[in-house]
Every structure is written in structure tokens, then in C-alpha cells.
Amino acid sequence: MNPAPLSQAQAAGGALLSEAQIQAALEPLRGRFTRQKVLVLIPDHTRTLPLPQLFRMLVGILDDVKTLDFMIALGTHPPLDEAQMLKLVGISAEERHTTYRYVGLHNHAWQDPDALATVGVVPQARVMEIAGERWHPTLGGDVQVKLNRAAVEADQIIILGPTFPHEVVGFSGGAKYLFPGISGPEMINVTHWLGALATVRGTIGLKDTPVRALIHEAARHVPTPITLIALVVQGSGLAGVFVGDHISAWSAAADLSSQRHIVWVDKPFKQVLSWAPPMYDELWTAGKAMYKLDPALADGGELIIYAPHLDTVSKVHGKYIYEIGYHTVPYFLNQWERFKHVPLGVLAHSTHVRGSGTWMNGQEHPRIRVTLASRIGPEDCQRLNLGYLDPDTLNPEDFANREAEGVLLVRKAGETLYRVKEGA
Template structure:
């Protein structure tokens, strides 16, 4: 299984359900799973993917042939999905699932319940230092959802996009942070922040990706990856293999489909967050994916009138810390030593690149980040972000003004915009 790589992908044409079905059939002809217990790890609703189709086709291939078939939602630290959200995710209600697939279960990951986690081992400080080219030197405890130990085969099924922490999402990232414990979640996110989103996003080989691949070696069960490549809502690629091969192939196609280049930077970018993001924790991807094309001293406006919270999971901590450039934390280690790395990473990713002078206390972000959301002006000011009333913005009047230095990005969050010579 380790040497197998199956896949199809096209820049111009989406895959048909028939093509996807044929790929899965070929896969499970060569991977003997009869009588085994199988757990399929899938993303939540903050990633574009044809999960109802994959749910149906995977069940066609496996349900009734394996001893047990279940699904685990790779939430990372996102809130657990309600039954209504699970229904929307897989396309069948609990009653329909019980009717068509008796005994099949769908679990939410529980990152903050120690009893639901299993330590698999650790990476030494020396190895971490080598993998991260000296950025970090600390031992990392590797823990995952303990449910994986109840199965004989793990299958990851999820899309690959440019990503602010790992360079590209997908593959082993559905383990870490997808179904991981807080230690490795915090460490990998802070590592991504040390590199900065600006120098990470859209890069295939990053310190975080190297850490993820090394940590995946500690997983004590066979692991198969179904890496999806999307363009909008269309599935353009499916690569099936181990977590390195499938990721590499999918990231190559994703780079062609999900990176748009521009000849020059813009003074103002209106990033209209895709509606699949429930809070700024996820909706800030609209900023991450457009930051590279904002000119020095320019502004990105995250336009998302329906977002009313910074984070449904981490809101109080975010409001306590605020949003700051990376060096604000690096140059005040004692002050922020107890703040989880995930919180600091999110803070710096949203604020973007910049500098901080510890002597004067002056923070100088490269660009201005403004929220045009349902979050009130006073709350925005308190966390060190700009505010604009979304009712004062008519996106239609902003479109077509690239020559004036204004760019409107619709459905922002999955496609990376960057300059042509970068």
C-alpha cells in the first residue's frame, strides 16, 4: 500500500462521479480490507469538498464488506458539529444513515478531553530543531484521538488548499491538528507563525509540513489518504496513496488551480469571506489568502456581515490577547508565556507581517486589517483591528477598479492571491 499511488486530475475539467467511483473501486481492489474495522477521517464544513458524494461512494465500496465502518470529523479545535450540521456535511440525516447503513457511526473529534486522547510518542528537541531548521528546539508530545486504536485501517479523505500554517492543507494535516491533542496543535501553529503566513502560504515544503510528516510516522495503524483538489465547488483531482505521495500530487494540482497571480500590488483589497466560515477564526482566511497582494501601507477589509464572533472556541482568550504582529510576542516572552501557541499564531496571522520595538512599545504592521463584519466597532478596537460598518459597503461599486488599486475578491478563503514574481 505504501508504494501505491492512484489518481486523476485536470486543470480544465472536473472529475465525474463515474471517474471517482472507478478510482475508489481500483483502490479497494488492491487494498484488502474485508473483515477489518475502518475509520474514515473527514473535514468539517469549513472546507469545500463533495463530501455527500464521497460518503456515498465510500460506503458503496466498504459498507458491508468491512467489519465496522465509521467516520471521524477532523475538527482540530473547531466546535463540535450538531446533528443538523452532520446531515448537511454528509448528505444524509441520522435516520437515513440508520436506515441505509445500520451500525455506521460519525464522531466529532474532542481535542480538549484528555480521556479521548492517546499519546503515541514524542519528537525529541534535537529532532524538532533539525526538522524546523533551528526555529524550534523543544520536545513535542504527539497525541491523537484514541478512537483510532479501535480500527485496523485509517483513511483520510479531504481537500488540499494553500494554507497559512502548513503551506498547503491536506494529507497528514487531517491528523495534526485535525484529530490531535493540544500540545502538537499549539506547537505546529506557533511554528507556522514564526515563519509567518506571508512566507508559508502556497509553499509545499515547509517546517510545519516536515513536522507533520514525521509525526505521522508514529501513527500505529495503516494510513491511506484520499487527497481531493477543488476549484470552487468542483472536484478537479483525486489522488490516493500514502500521506506523502497523495499530498504531493494534490498540492501540485492545487497550486495550479488555487493560486492566482497579479502583476502589481493593490492599495485596498475587499476580501469577501466565503459563507462557509462561521467566525473570524476561520473567516480570516479571506485575509491570509489576499495579504500577499496588498501593498505596503495598504488595507485589506474582511467583508463578512454574518460573522459576529472572533472564535466560538477561543473567543475569551483572543479578546484578552488581541491581534498583533509576530515580534510583539517574540519580544515579550514572559508576558505571553502561558498563552497557547494556537492563539498567538491566529493573532499574528490575522494582523499580518510587521515589526515591534520593545523599547518604545511601538508596533508597526505592514498593512491595515479592517473588519466589516457583525463584530461591533468597540470590540474591534479593543483587539487592535480596524472597523468598518458593512452596511456602508456596496461590493458591486468596488468591482472593476483594479486600475485604481482596488481589488474585490469574492468567495475569499480558499484561493491564494499573490504577486507574479513571488
């Protein structure tokens, strides 16, 4: 049985925590890491949380450490420049060189071998055991457990991040900030492809998933002690803060997230307009507007990703995505020789955006239609195997208040999961 979190604060009902309550939840960290080298892992701009407030609180509480570095757990997201990093943590350029001059701000460099340290191996047999019925030979053999060298050189790791329903791991947060957050490509690829084999609909919003188990298995190899500050975000504030070891604090946050971030609907919708917010500046992340609504869509229905600000598929992975397009898992598994050169993480993203489906008589049959209304043009959408709508001809309000017709508008999609009630 996991120990209780070191400290926690949870708002009642639909309320939010006050600043004093948040501060009180973090206070037990004061004096715990005196004269130690501390590395704090944080998300990038594609996650909602009051990071500027938390950054200032945490720096104040950790005022007696030897060194304090914040690292953006990018996974394979593009690195942030200096101005973007300052905006992320909410400090000015002047503060950067005065008040916070001793605080490091870094990007994770997942593609730089010199930035990574190998801390262990998860044998193929263990991967097979964890994957269970989801195992497939395309997952490969033993998996090298690599992560940013700064995590090994630190005396303590603190993870600061939110927990939401997640398409790959079930619920985000916790050790996910290690793998894939600051890991090497091996764990990134295997975890995402295992999630794809399990499917979004069979993973998202579930606590116990094969990918979560694999991430926790990899975390056992990390030699540095880990403390987690698990957050449950509601709107612009916090509904919960859980501080403790990375398993118990995450577990408590996932339990609260399941209450705050899942909307249960009586019956599936035939059409959903899923409005991706500007923080998703690539389709690589705006795909969350699909993942969180897919379980609430009827077979044969249509999901429209409405992102009038978006003009990029992926700065890092765009070449591969344009090569393969967006398809279902059976499409790739039944033509593996054509696609085995593509990183598993990219294949996984493709299947997550396209949704589930079947393969019959050499043809792919997706469960639903996925249409993109963005600055990515019709020719590109055709190449990507997605439908196209001109966002300038689309009025989101035309989709509002039509639930009785089987039509749903979600105004800030990507973090709240919609699911159909069991037995509906």
C-alpha cells in the same frame, strides 16, 4: 523517492471530473479492507468539497469492512451536533437510522484526555532540526504526539479531504488531518506557532515547509496504516483525486492545487475587499480571507474582511483572543512574559490575522491595515486591534473592476491564494 499514488484521476485544463471518473479513482479501495475496522477522517463545514457525494461512494465501496466510522477532524473547531453532521455528509435522519445505521459519525474531542492516546514523542532536538532558522525557544521542549484513541484502535485509517494553499503548513490536506485534525493540544500548539514564526507570507502556497515536515515526523509514530484520498476542489466539483499513501497522494494533490488555487498578479494591491463566505462562521476561520490575500497586498495597504453574517470571534478561543487582541509576531516575542500563558495556537492565529510587522522602540509596526466589516461591533474591533467598517454601509460592487486602480474584490475568499509574480 515517494511511490506513485495507488490511483488517480485528474481533469484536463480547467475541466472537472465526472462522477464516473471519481468512482473509478476510488474503486481500487474496494476489497482492500475486508473485515477490518476502518476510520475515515473528514473535514468539517469550513472546507469546500462535495462530501455528500463522496460519503455515499465511499460507504458503498467499503461495504465489506467490519466497522466503518467517520470522524470529523476538527482540530480545535467547535463540535458539530447531530443535525450538522447529517447535513455535512448529506444524509437524512431517516437514512441515518436505516441505510447508514452501521456507519459511525463522530467529532474529534481534542480537549478530552480520555479520548486521546499517546503514540510517541518528537524530541526538542528534532523540532529544532526541522524548524531550522525558524526555531525559537518559545516552541518549548519535547512534543508529545497524541491523537484520538479511535485512530489507534482502528485497523486502517483513511483520510478524505481537500488540498488548498494553507497559512500554517503551506498546502493543507494529507497528514494534517491527523495533526492537528485529530491530535492533542501539544501538536496543535507547536505546529501553529512554528507556522507563525515562519510567517504566512513565508509559508502559504509552498510545499516544503517546516510545519509540513514536523507533521510528517509526527505521523511516523502513528501505528495504524494510513491511506489518503487527496482531493483538489474547483468550484463545486473536483479537478483531481489522488489515492495512495499519505505522502505521495498529498504531494500530487499539492502540485495540482498550486496550478488551480493560486492567482498570480502583476503588482500588489493597495486595497482588497476579501468577502468571507458563510461557511466561515467565526473569525477563527474567516481569517482565511486575510491569509489568502495578504501576499498580494502592498506595504501600507488595507485588507477588509467583509463578513456581514459573522458575529463571533471564536466559541472555543474567544476569551484569549479578546485578552490579547490581534498583533504581529514581534509584538508577542518582545513581551513574552505578558503572553506566555496563552496557548501557542491562539497566539499564532492572532499573528496570522494581523499579518507581519516589526518592533521598534517599544512599538509595533504592522505591514498592513486589517479592517473587519462584520457584526462584531466597533468597540470590540478596537479591543481586538482591528479596524472597523459597518457592513451595512458597504457595497462590495464598489470595489469591483478596479484592479487598474490597485483595488481588488474577491467574492469567495479563503481558498484561492493571490500572490505577486516574482520580480514584479
